[in-house]
Amino acid sequence: MTLPIKPKAYKSEIKPVWCPGCGHFSVLSALTKALAYLQIPKHKIGFISGIGCSSRIPAYVNSYGFHGIHGRGLAMASGLKAARPDLHVIVAGGDGDGFSIGGNHFIHACRRNMDMLYIVMDNQVYGMTKGQASPTTDPDWVNKLTPHGSQLRPFEPLGIALASGASFIARGFSGDPSAMSKLLVEAMEHPGFSFVQVLSPCKTFRPEQVQWKQQVHTAFAESTDDPILAAQRIHGDDGMGTGIVYQNQLPVWSLPHDTHEDTDIDAIEAEFLL
Amino acid sequence: MSISSFSIAITGAGGSGAVTTGLILLESMAHYGFYGLLNRSSGPQIRGGESAVFIRFDDQEVLSVNNHFDYLLALDWFNIERFIDEIPLGQSSVVIYDSNAGAIPEVLQKSQAQFMPIDFKTLVKTIHKGRANMIGLGLLANTISLPFASIETSLNKILGRKGAEVINTSAQAIRLGMTTQQEAVSWPVRSLATHIEANKARWSITGNEACGLGALKAGVRFVAAYPITPATEILEWLSPRLEKLGGGLLQAEDELASINMIIGASFGGVASLTATSGPGLSLMLEGIGLAIASETPVVVVNVSRGGPSTGIPTKSEQSDLNIALYGCHGDAPHLVLAPLNIADAVNTTFWATGLAEQLQTVAIVLCDQFIGQSRAIIDQVVVPQWETSRVTEKKEHPQNDYQRYKITENAVSPMSIPGTPNCLFTADGLEHNSKGTPSSMSQDHIEQLKKRQDKLLKFDYGTQWAKISGSGTMVLITWGSSSAMVQEAAHTLKQDIKVIALRLLMPLPVEALVKELRNSKKVFVIEQNQGQQLFHYLHSYQSLPVDAHSFARSGPLPLRPAEIVAFIKEQL
Amino acid sequence: MSNTPLTIHSIEQLLAQAHAMKCESDDRLHDLEHSLREHHNAKAAAVFLQIRAWLKHSINDIEQRASAMTLPVIPPWDAQWSCAEPADCACMEQAHYLMSPQQALKLTLYNEQRFAVFFDHQSQQGATPAIRQTAKELLTQDKKLMAQIQALQDKFDPDDDCKQDDFDPPNTPE
Incomplete structure (x- = not known):
């Protein structure tokens, strides 16, 4: 056992305040194992998040991090990656952060297909604010804010990711951390925007999610690079299927660099001369 | 502003090329040795809408708008009502217009300006693919004695992309305009005298x-x-x-x-x-x-x-x-x-x-x-040698004791840049302690709030905080684009007036401002908004005398030196 | 992760698997211990702390055995850590901030029982006698640990199994 950086080394000394039994512990664990497997230097990681229980994760990881504002993690990460393509950029957040207020940024981040990993810890609830429906909540889940339930068809992140141009789309489950580690390694090795939706039960506000253990199943044993097949998979998906839905080598966006001209600021200033 | 300052407005709609005319004119006058300030106005259409260009010229840097326009070249009358507020005309002004464009609009009929009709339609026909705006340009150039040589360089620069044929046709049209017979009017500008140093770098x-x-x-x-x-x-x-x-x-x-x-x-x-x-x-x-x-x-x-x-x-x-x-x-x-x-x-x-x-x-x-x-x-602007770099933390902290937000003498804490080993931190919008760990503790909040305020207040901003000119017991305080108009108003009033044009608005240099106002007897705060925003802001720091006056008028029209002068005179 | 015990071909592989499993268990107990402490459940936290101390002996023993060897690196997904079983399993997600020491012990016992299943299988089906012998020794250790846990269980009230009610409503920290 002679890994130079052990998984534990990726955990910061700050103890998570997640409720005991929260699925996010497994996500943190799986992520640190994935990072250790890939031996990514800690100081080369930029870990960005939004707001929510899931978004607390950067503080628990030994890396550079930024706990930003609600829904804007992907935007901040895109700016960081554009300016610092040498860094490994990871973004994390929850289903509310990512698919409600962050929805627009989600679509465009998929479109840009910048090389980064986006983990959404989906517990189908707004946990931080004490239990309201999120975009992925079932339509008839009764709660104080929407006593009739949301009455809306749940947001389908996998489908939207596919339509928006993401090149790696997968689903994991916090109750299967080993498989999740593998998924995260593959996601990080993939050149482009890797979107991993992790079903991660909320102990406190969705205790019935303990049943997910029986419902989650390996649906996508192998990835496909055929978008039509991927679409069919998503169409037939019951929301509980794990694996890589789609993985393809698509153009990865980064800032274009003009390699032809060797310009300096004086030349630019001289353009104004009469 | 010197006596050689004058202003030209050019209006026209849908493809008449008013803006291009203005740009060529500005460029040409620049080559001849003048300074100018050009702005434009347009209708809501993306293309083909009504367009106007306003230029002021002088033999020194032009910063302010004028009080009236000396020339209006109206290529047509389409929707001129939209611009008429922006083109104040006086008795000495000359309106050059297309005689084929129909009756002079009602909004202009009351004007005391001189009107000169030109038969652009006939003139244009004499040149293959000739354009009225270029003829108009030539006409204007002739009246202000701008030589063709100065225009020629500009034509290439501004019309270059359209190709040699267009340049040639335009040159022809300009020459035609320059030699067109005009009715006898009293021209506001007789001749141009330039005093620009040769080879002075200008932009x-x-x-x-x-x-x-x-x-x-x-x-x-x-x-x-x-x-x-x-x-x-x-x-x-x-x-x-x-x-x-x-x-x-x-x-x-x-x-x-x-x-x-x-x-x-x-x-x-x-x-x-x-x-x-x-x-x-x-x-x-x-x-x-x-x-x-x-x-x-x-x-x-x-x-x-x-x-x-x-x-x-x-x-x-x-x-x-x-x-x-x-x-x-x-x-x-x-x-x-x-x-x-x-x-x-x-x-x-x-x-x-x-x-x-x-x-x-x-x-x-x-x-x-x-x-x-x-x-x-x-x-040409030469930027001073001001400091621009951020203080970064390069020292490694193997004991994981790096404090991103540590309290320092000047309240600025060195920032480590991702990629630096052993200097990790997680930035946060949540209030935090000096290490960056989220905290809701009162001590941390007070400390960090103070840090973020102190670092701004303790900094020495030098003399850049305002441009202060003149001296006197009357003080005009302003900011942004109004500064130029206020400066010109002060000049017009021919009294001892101090103008304070603020550049640094936050943190407000209260002490320095109060010092500048120490011997003032009449203070005016002049700005282009309805809500007297600067006036209230300055009052909130008790930096104004109780009887300070507020001149606050909303856009869309720019403040004019004359209206500022009128307001000041009224209060005296 | 798999419920099907894989075929072990070498001592190194056996020890690598054992080490990975025990360390994984330690990590989770560490998380639980600290999490419960953060949530002011000192009693349950103390249980996990105790189990970790016992587990440490086991880990040290494996490391001792492996000191002269070069162990293969086991990717996390190939570790023999079975979890996704039916609801009556006491898995990590079953932890609760009001959990009793009895519930904490049940959870750790379940983990140890799965290790025992693995070692038991290898002690019979291991490819070489050396593997089978080592697996048997590790199994003995595990059984000892399980006995320790069960002994601890006896110290607590067997009915201390229900979650207390928290009359306070949840907070909104952010």
Whole structure:
């Protein structure tokens, strides 16, 4: 056992305040194992998040991090990656952060297909604010804010990711951390925007999610690079299927660099001369 | 302004080429040795709408609008009602118009100006593919004694892209205009005398370009932005040039993304900027708060339009002061600076960027449409040797004891850049302790609030905080694009007047301002907004005498020196 | 992760698997211990702390055995850590901030029982006698640990199995 950086080394000394039994512990664990497997230097990681229980994760990881504002993690990460393509950029957040207020940024981040990993810890609830429906909540889940339930068809992140141009789309489950580690390694090795939706039960506000253990199943044993097949998979998906839905080598966006001209600021200033 | 100052307005609709005429004229006068300031106005159509160009010329730098126009070249009368407020005419003014364009519009009939009809239709026919606007240009050139040689260079520069045939035809038309017989009128300008030093380096530049240049010179290498009138030109100018310098521009999906992207890039160690207008600035406020709380340097250039809400996107107003000062929730001290004019926009944006980097905070640069979208001939700007770099932490902390937000003498704590080993930290919008760990403890909140305020208040901003000219017991205080008009009003009044044109609005240099007002007897605060925003702001710091006067008028029309003079005289 | 015990071909592989499993268990108990402490459940936290101390002996023993060897690196997904079983299994997600020491012990016992299943299988089906012998020794250790846990269980009230009610409503920290 002679890994130079052990998984534990990726955990910061700050103890998570997640409720005991929260699925996010497994996500943190799986992520640190994935990072250790890939031996990514800690100081080369930029870990960005939004707001929510899931978004607390950067503080628990030994890396550079930024706990930003609600829904804007992907935007901040895109700016960081554009300016610092040498860094490994990871973004994390929850289903509310990512698919409600962050929805627009989600679509465009998929479109840009910048090389980064986006983990959404989906517990189908707004946990931080004490239990309201999120975009992925079932339509008839009764709660104080929407006593009739949301009455809306749940947001389908996998489908939207596919339509928006993401090149790696997968689903994991916090109750299967080993498989999740593998998924995260593959996601990080993939050149482009890797979107991993992790079903991660909320102990406190969705205790019935303990049943997910029986419902989650390996649906996508192998990835496909055929978008039509991927679409069919998503169409037939019951929301509980794990694996890589789609993985393809698509153009990865980064800032274009003009390699032809060797310009300096004086030349630019001289353009104004009469 | 010297006596050789004069103004020309050119109007026309749908393809008449009023704007091109104006640009060629400006460029030509520049080559002849004059300075000029050009701004334009248009209808709501994307193309083919009514258009107007306003130019003021002088043998020294032109900063202000005039009180009236000496010439109006009306290529047609389409919708001239839209512009007529912007073209005050006097008895000595001459309106050159197309005799085939129909009756002189009612709005102009009451004018006491001299009217000169020209049969453009017939004249145009004498040249294959000839255009009326070029004939008009020649006519104007002849009346002000601008030689053709000066126009020739400009033609190539401005019409170059249209090809040699167009250039030749235009040259022909201009020559025709120059030799066209005119009725006897009393021309406002007899001759042009130029006193410009030969080979003096001068620029033709817009305010938006000037902001962009200032930013590049200060080290900005990443921009994320969303197009918005009247700021888009900053972005379009920066985009290819950032790339040439090894940086780049990322077009964001909205302003919410823009501000967060530049925070991310700045966190990564790259000086970053975005540019927007009022509606976009409103969207960015939460992000601005995050940059302030996490002490991440960013620059936000706001090119003010008529407000509120969508307002008047193509017109200038100074009504975004309040949102720039007070827009963030919580106690969120930051920097607000405002350039005085186009040339000043280079240095002020440079200064703002340097301050943001040094003080690890947000600098909002309050430009406005008048500065941003006007083009001027100015002396080449040389940027002073101001500090621009941020204090970074390079020392490794193997014991994991790096304190990103440690309290220091000047309240600025060294910032480690991602990629530096053993210096890790997680930035946060949540209140935090000196290490950066989120904290709701009163001690930490008090300490960090004080840090973020102290670092701004303890800094020595030097003498750049305002441009102060003149002396006297009457003091005129102003900011932004109004400064030029106030300066000219002061000159007109021929009294001992001190003009304080503020550049640094937040933190307000209260002590320095109070010192400048010590012996004042009459103080006027002059600004272009309805809400007296600067007036109330200065009062809130008790920096004004109780009987200070407020001249506050909203856009869309620019303040004119004459109306400022009239107001002051009324109060005396 | 798999419920099907894989075929072990070498001592090194056996020890690598054992080490990975025990360390994984330690990590989770560490998380639980600290999490419960953060939530002011000192009693349950103390249980996990105790189990970790016992587990440490086991880990040290494996490391001792492996000191002269070079162990293969086991990717996390190939570790023999079975989890996704039917609801009556006491898995990590079953932890609760009001959990009793009895519930904590049940959870750790379940983990140890799965290790025992693995070692038991290898002690019979291992490819070489050396593997089978080592697996048998590790199994003995495990059984000892399980006995320790069960002994601890006897110290607590067997009915101390229900979650107390928290009369306070949840907080909104952010």
